[in-house]
Amino acid sequence: MKIVVIGNAGQLSYELVRILGEDIVCLGPEDTDITDGAVLSATLSSLAPEVVINAAAYTAVDKAEDDQVLCHAINAxxxxxxxxxxxxxxxxxxxxxxxxxxxxxxxxxxxxxxxxEPQGVYGQTKADGEKALFDILPEASCLIRTAWVYSAYGNNFVKTMLRLMAEKPQLTVIDDQIGTPTWAKGLAEACVSAAQQKTAGVYHWTDEGVASWYDFALAIQELGIEKGLLSQSIPVLPIPSSQYPTPARRPHYSVLDKSSARIAFASLNPTHWRKQLSSMLDELKAQQ
Structure with missing residues (x-):
């Protein structure tokens, strides 16, 4: 099966390459223009993929509020x-x-x-992309919603916390936004399963469990010290979102139900986010 991945610089594409290796082609902005239908079609026609995995997205949530045109072009x-x-x-x-x-x-x-009901530009453009998918290709597509993605590659909350915990005397972290951290490796496995089985429909995929950003930060520090990625503990204090205003509104509760995904991707076993975090930190430690 010939699979083409759109996007070559993100956390998800990095994990997809690690799973599929030479079996896939990754296309970045230097290879094609996904916002130009004719250019993209010509590029893909030359490759003739059986499956396309779209791992490209504009994900700078706050910047999107002032960068609506580019955000819409990439996400919709x-x-x-x-x-x-x-x-x-x-x-x-x-x-x-x-x-x-x-x-x-x-x-x-x-x-x-x-x-x-998206609350900001980023969410609205992703919703617009979903609608385009449903309108044009409902029978031959798989939409996978996810949340709070991180990996050993690229920039993300986990690596930011590790850096700040090594630099600062103390941190404050929001405790009233609730969701589920997701290791990009597990998300990539779900995407590969959907591609190989051509599983059509809408599914949710995150790791198991529930956390606030504060809970997530405490686990990062605890496991970071345990694995030698941090030398000492610092105070991490919970604060409400009202004390940390941002240009874009965030959903206060965005835990995703994975019941249908557990059936659709039966070969995969969703793992608790804390165990996944531990595995990712082991990988980060091995890279040092």
């Missing part, structure tokens, strides 16, 4: 272009979306078919 227009190509070519498309399409007020895990 590009998805429309990919869906149109796949429909014309008879290819299957795996697309990754986000918990930010929900408003965060539900208070219990979001089901794949729950109403969406």
């Amino acid at each position: 227009t590009a998805v429309k272009n990919l869906a149109r190509y796949c429909k014309a070519a008879g290819a299957f498309l795996v697309h990754v979306s986000t918990d930010y399409v929900f408003n965060g007020h539900k208070g219990s895990p979001y089901l794949p078919d729950d109403p969406i």
